[in-house]
Amino acid sequence: MGALNEQSAVRSLELGDARLTYVVDGAMGMLPESFLPAVPTRYWQEHPETLDEHGFVAMSAGGLLVERDGRRLLIDAGLGPVSGPTRVYGEPVGHTNSGALPDTLAALGIAPHDIEAVAFTHLHVDHTGWAFAPEKFFPDARYLVAAEEWAPHGRGETVPGAPAQDTIEPMKSAHTLIS
Incomplete structure (x- = not known):
């Protein structure tokens, strides 16, 4: 297991007959005072081990691949080539520095058409990056979105952190709502 101040790596875990694999798309380093403004500066000074060597909060983008009985579900689709x-x-x-999800999947022996469904935990840019690149990246997958998560997009509202319209617009006809 890596340290808190390190980027994530591809890791797998077997749970019964299911295999869970974190599929890395990329790395991010965020300024603590900008990304987490409610955390006092003193905290970062007292806990330097929480920051990387450049003073950033280390973060990763990616998805969780769930494999069971020859079926594959990807939970979230990373940030994309950014x-x-x-x-x-x-x-x-x-x-x-992101955009490695296709290469990571390939290294695992998985092609985009092998993914049966992509479930989005929420529709923020760092979870939808490879949904459409520019067309549907996982061509045979159902895209699953919680009805409550889709509701503001369905009403045409602008949602902070949401992906650009070039992702939301094609998602309108390419998703399945789940309760």
Whole structure:
């Protein structure tokens, strides 16, 4: 197991007849005062082991591959091919180096068409990155979205942290709502 201040790696866990694998898409380093503004600066000074060597909060993007009885479910679809400085509302909050999910799946012997369903925990950009790249990346998969999560998008509302319209628009006809 890696340390808190290190990026995640591909890891698998067997639970009965199910195999769970974290599929890495990329790494992010976020400025603690920007990403977690409610945490006092003193905390970071007293706990430097929580930050990486550059003073960032280490984060990873990816998905969880669930395999059972020859079936494959991917929970979340990473951030997608994004690299460089990360900004929120124009303010710098860190850096990103992402886009490895297809290569990680290939290294595991999995092709996009092998995924039966993609379940989105929520519709934020770091969970939907490979949903459409630019077309449906997992061509044979059902895209599963909680009805409550889809509701504001279905009403045309802008949701903070949501992916761009080039993901939301095709998702309108390519998802299955779940309760």
